[in-house]
Ligand code: FES
């Protein structure tokens with residue numbers, strides 16, 4: 178049954194889910210070298226178009242050059258460290274720091290220094306260009322890595338994903354951007370990630386939202402460090418959604434994208450370590466985990482829906498983050514599997530500090546808990562236990 182994953186064992190000690198020193202090691206040894214979603218290529222179509230974003234400690238931006246090439250830089254002026262750009266927009270004439278107005282080319286080179294002769298004996302412009310970050314594009318999405326020379330190059334990180342491709346496009350007006358939501362989860366980022374790749378819980382915790390997705394009815398497939406998920410409830414080709422979730426979405430009146438009557442593509446794509454893509458007949462979601470501290474994780478979800486529709490997210494969109502403490506009813510009555518997951522993850526996190534907490538056996542199977550060890554191997558590859 179489980180041919181693609183090894184029989185799973187818990188590899189990470191429980192302290193790695195609560196400990197501040199371990200979290201700092203993850204920050205430096207993993208996240209500082211990790212790929213993260215920045216924006217769609219559509220958002221920066223023209224020369225000079227830019228988009229700024231934060232990732233952990235990093236202030237970054239992507240910009241399209243006059244040559245059409247997308248580049249990524251740390252948003253840090255080489256003079257005194259001011260952010261040179263903010264938000265998104267167009268800066269085709271070049272980049273001007275708002276503080277003392279040093280200017281940079283779109284390729285990052287330092288172009289001019291105000292009052293250079295009067296104020297500076299010598300400024301070696303060639304060595305004061307903006308610091309580069311690594312950048313890559315995949316199926317209309319732009320990903321950035323704060324390290325200019327990442328441990329996993331972009332092509333190897335996203336290796337073989339084409340075998341699991343989805344048909345959604347950002348450049349043909351079939352889907353439109355709806356907006357973003359932030360969930361504030363009181364758990365370690367790995368507790369959430371491991372829950373997200375745990376096929377064993379689906380048919381039980383989510384029986385009212387996802388249905389009978391028992392271990393033989395769903396499957397994860399490893400793709401390098403990443404994993405992709407399918408429902409195999411219907412027999413025939415694996416599909417992106419469960420029977421019950423499809424019924425709920427269709428009954429809610431959410432329209433399907435034309436041509437998505439069947440959805441023979443993955444429903445969840447976990448891009449190690451912090452990005453989750455969710456293609457579906459009702460839209461497309463990009464979720465970014467933002468580890469805030471060892472026991473707080475934000476998840477920022479960007480959503481797209483068929484053009485002209487509102488999408489199927491059945492949580493009211495509050496102004497601020499979604500928190501369990503703000504819910505009116507019980508999480509199990511929310512009708513929302515994300516809320517159900519948050520509830521469980523917080524219940525686990527509260528127990529991780531107990532001296533009585535011990536990991537039990539993991540359920541074997543590609544539709545059970547085998548992907549957890551696959552994930553933990555990658556964490557340890559970046560942050561070895563004996564490397565502190
Ligand atoms: S900090 Fe940018 S010009 Fe001084």
Ligand SMILES: [Fe+2]
Pocket residue numbers: 372373378379382383514518
């Ligand atoms: Fe779940």
